């Protein structure tokens with residue numbers, strides 16, 4: 465399962481990081497979240513929850 469963030473849609477609220485810091489991190493320079501490279505969304509177990517909690521639907525999970 466692959467996860468990505470639509471950069472233009474992200475407002476940098478940090479909700480995904482708070483819920484799932486194994487997969488997401490904030491890029492302070494950009495003020496937006498990013499997916500940590502090489503992380504498996506399935507193994508982390510919190511990807512879906514974080515995706516559902518994003519206020520701007522900026523996180524996309526590709527099955």
Ligand code: SF4
Nearest residue numbers: 474475477478480518
């Ligand atoms: S929850 Fe959504 S809007 Fe907030 S930082 Fe994460 S991707 Fe960006």
